[in-house]
Amino acid sequence: xxxxxxxxxxxxxxxxxxxxxxxxxxxxxxxxxxxxxxxxxxxxxxxxxxxxxxxxxxxxxxxxxxxxxxxxxxxxxxxxxxxxxxxxxxxxxxxxxxxxxxxxxxxxxxxxxxxxxxxxxxxxxxxxxxxxx
Amino acid sequence: xxxxxxxxxxxxxxxxxxxxxxxxxxxxxxxxxxxxxxxxxxxxxxxxxxxxxxxxxxxxxxxxxxxxxxxxxxxxxxxxxxxxxxxxxxxxxxxxxxxxxxxxxxxxxxxxxxxxxxxxxxxxxxxxxxxxx
DNA sequence: TTACAAATGCAACAATGCTGCAAACATAAA
DNA sequence: TTTATGTTTGCAGCATTGTTGCATTTGTAA
Numbered sequence: 001x002x003x004x005x006x007x008x009x010x011x012x013x014x015x016x017x018x019x020x021x022x023x024x025x026x027x028x029x030x031x032x033x034x035x036x037x038x039x040x041x042x043x044x045x046x047x048x049x050x051x052x053x054x055x056x057x058x059x060x061x062x063x064x065x066x067x068x069x070x071x072x073x074x075x076x077x078x079x080x081x082x083x084x085x086x087x088x089x090x091x092x093x094x095x096x097x098x099x100x101x102x103x104x105x106x107x108x109x110x111x112x113x114x115x116x117x118x119x120x121x122x123x124x125x126x127x128x129x130x131x132x133x
Numbered sequence: 134x135x136x137x138x139x140x141x142x143x144x145x146x147x148x149x150x151x152x153x154x155x156x157x158x159x160x161x162x163x164x165x166x167x168x169x170x171x172x173x174x175x176x177x178x179x180x181x182x183x184x185x186x187x188x189x190x191x192x193x194x195x196x197x198x199x200x201x202x203x204x205x206x207x208x209x210x211x212x213x214x215x216x217x218x219x220x221x222x223x224x225x226x227x228x229x230x231x232x233x234x235x236x237x238x239x240x241x242x243x244x245x246x247x248x249x250x251x252x253x254x255x256x257x258x259x260x261x262x263x264x265x266x
Numbered sequence: 267t268t269a270c271a272a273a274t275g276c277a278a279c280a281a282t283g284c285t286g287c288a289a290a291c292a293t294a295a296a
Numbered sequence: 297t298t299t300a301t302g303t304t305t306g307c308a309g310c311a312t313t314g315t316t317g318c319a320t321t322t323g324t325a326a
Contacts, residue, residue: 114262129247
């Protein structure tokens with residue numbers, strides 16, 4: 001689906017910035033950082049505009065944010081309609097690539113008495129097929 | 134074990150700041166934020182000193198850092214001698230308490246061909262026994 | 267007690283992210 | 297196509313989090 005349609009579907013104004021961001025994130029198969037998006041996107045947008053766009057797209061569940069170890073922030077397209085409460089991502093210790101694993105199942109370890117589980121964030125760290133040689 | 138002994142064991146200079154930090158973190162059963170530590174610790178230390186102390190103690194595996202959703206950073210004592218590659222923590226959506234679950238086992242979902250798993254970070258979000266009413 | 271290495275406090279700086287406001291833009295209606 | 301309106305953008309400024317260099321202070325072993 002094209003960025004324009006996605007925005008229209010969610011009742012968002014079709015600005016060039018938002019379209020570029022969606023296109024950029026959707027066309028790569030892995031999660032991308034703000035810097036990578038800035039480089040790929042045509043046109044120079046203000047830092048604030050990017051943050052506000054990310055925020056809006058996240059709120060509408062079009063993209064989602066993945067944070068690894070506090071400092072590395074990346075964004076990825078949310079699989080259409082998927083509202084999973086289990087978020088699994090792979091992170092490569094070497095090239096720092098981040099990939100979504102939307103189909104992965106997690107078994108939640110038993111919680112203490114009285115605790116309730118709502119959602120989980122799992123990051124699997126290791127080496128991707130390119131770096132694992 | 135006392136903070137002094139822990140520091141000595143790891144060949145670290147026994148400064149009052151480090152001792153206070155270890156005591157504070159060890160005496161509470163859950164992870165604590167920089168602010169909470171600042172309040173509990175006796176004596177006024179510079180922000181830089183805290184950061185450097187955290188860094189040192191983390192390097193020696195005396196404490197570890199847990200990050201929830203990019204902004205919430207907490208520290209907890211590392212169970213003695215435990216060098217687990219599976220880190221499981223519980224986070225309460227309401228009171229924001231963070232608790233270590235050192236005994237929890239995770240089943241790692243199968244990775245694509247050529248990928249290698251090294252360690253995992255799992256955060257289980259929900260409601261703790263106090264907030265789940 | 268002393269000498270030396272290590273830790274601390276301070277100032278400055280960098281990165282990330284947010285807010286208010288005026289200007290520019292997208293869109294629906296005329 | 298033009299216009300009116302609400303939304304988005306760019307800019308300036310600010311807050312938070314974390315780092316670095318350097319002079320001063322502290323801890324430790326001799």
